[in-house]
Amino acid sequence: MFTWIFRLAWLALSGFLLIRIYETLFSRDQTTSIFPFVGDIGEVDVSFLIAGVAWGIMMTFGSFTGASGPSARRGGGPEAIAPATIIEVRRTGLTVNDVPQYEIFLEVEPVEGDSFVSSIKQLVSGPEAAHLQPGGMLAVTYREGNPDRVALADPGSREVEQTMLRWRISHGLIPPELIGARTRGISEPASVLELRPTGERKAGQVQVTARLLVMPSDGSDHFEVDSTVFLHPEALSHAQVGSPVFAMYEPSRPDLVHMTIQRQESLA
Numbered sequence: 001m002f003t004w005i006f007r008l009a010w011l012a013l014s015g016f017l018l019i020r021i022y023e024t025l026f027s028r029d030q031t032t033s034i035f036p037f038v039g040d041i042g043e044v045d046v047s048f049l050i051a052g053v054a055w056g057i058m059m060t061f062g063s064f065t066g067a068s069g070p071s072a073r074r075g076g077g078p079e080a081i082a083p084a085t086i087i088e089v090r091r092t093g094l095t096v097n098d099v100p101q102y103e104i105f106l107e108v109e110p111v112e113g114d115s116f117v118s119s120i121k122q123l124v125s126g127p128e129a130a131h132l133q134p135g136g137m138l139a140v141t142y143r144e145g146n147p148d149r150v151a152l153a154d155p156g157s158r159e160v161e162q163t164m165l166r167w168r169i170s171h172g173l174i175p176p177e178l179i180g181a182r183t184r185g186i187s188e189p190a191s192v193l194e195l196r197p198t199g200e201r202k203a204g205q206v207q208v209t210a211r212l213l214v215m216p217s218d219g220s221d222h223f224e225v226d227s228t229v230f231l232h233p234e235a236l237s238h239a240q241v242g243s244p245v246f247a248m249y250e251p252s253r254p255d256l257v258h259m260t261i262q263r264q265e266s267l268a
Contacts, residue, residue: 013054080144081153081163082110084118085204086136089129092121099123104132108140108150111167118142118150135204137232139164162267171203173230174258182258183267185248190214190259192243193224205230210239210259214247225249227259235261 084106094101102124109115120140124132139153139160153160165182168174174182194211201207209228216222227247231239238261239245248264249257 078144079141080110081139081141081160082108083164083167084108084138084140084150086132086134086138087117088134089132096123099125100129102129102132104138106138106140106150108142108147109167109171111163111170116147118148120150120152122152131234133234136234137164137204158265161265165264165267168230173203173205175228178227178229178256178258181249181253181256182264185250185258185266187246187248187260187263187265188214188216190245190247190257192239192241192245195239195241198228202230205232206236207231208236208239210245212245212247212257212259214249214254214257223254225255225257227257229259231261 087105087107089105090103092101092103100123101121103119103121105117105119107115107117118140139155140150141153142150155161169179169183190212192210193213196209198207198209207228207230209226212225212227214223214225225247239259246260246263247257248260248266249255
């Protein structure tokens with residue numbers, strides 16, 4: 001819905017600017033306009049200036065929402081979601097309302113197909129910028145016929161979560177014996193009793209073995225179990241001893257548990 005509103009506003013501003021330019025250059029009566037809210041031609045046209053600034057801002061930042069007008073659709077092909085690894089982050093020098101703009105260079109790794117390098121410009125506040133570190137993971141959307149244009153995906157949407165999960169499975173970030181627990185299991189509250197790094201790294205993530213105290217929500221007895229998982233380095237601070245986490249497991253196999261930092265849904 002927001003995308004269509006954005007595009008309609010962009011088209012309305014474009015039409016207004018074109019008409020005002022035509023009136024200024026070719027109108028026989030240089031004192032009137034078809035728009036009742038603008039001043040006489042030849043005077044300072046405040047409405048034209050405001051519309052021009054708004055049009056420029058929409059053209060500059062519209063790509064962040066995937067709604068930058070007709071050019072956003074070039075290349076055709078269905079929209080796809082894919083994980084992307086941050087390669088480099090640079091300040092562009094542009095600041096809007098004290099929020100700096102960054103150019104984020106990414107290696108996009110589709111679940112199927114070859115990876116490719118792209119970039120996106122984004123206004124990022126100070127706290128958010130601290131999380132934009134090389135090696136970090138983001139979810140992006142792109143047109144399969146035009147991979148040069150990418151946009152940040154909503155990390156909270158179910159479709160993004162499902163795509164990221166399939167990518168983790170395909171890259172071996174979930175041990176084979178825990179795939180059933182992660183894709184078909186239930187999610188229950190748990191607490192970290194002990195955390196031990198294994199020393200293995202893969203796809204920029206580190207493997208740890210956590211001793212968990214699982215607290216089933218159905219009132220059954222608490223139990224302890226080990227879970228070996230890959231975590232992004234930034235997520236380790238949320239998996240320290242005493243941290244609340246979640247344990248996913250199939251009811252018939254409570255000995256096979258996949259730990260998650262936040263409650264996750266299964267693929268079922």
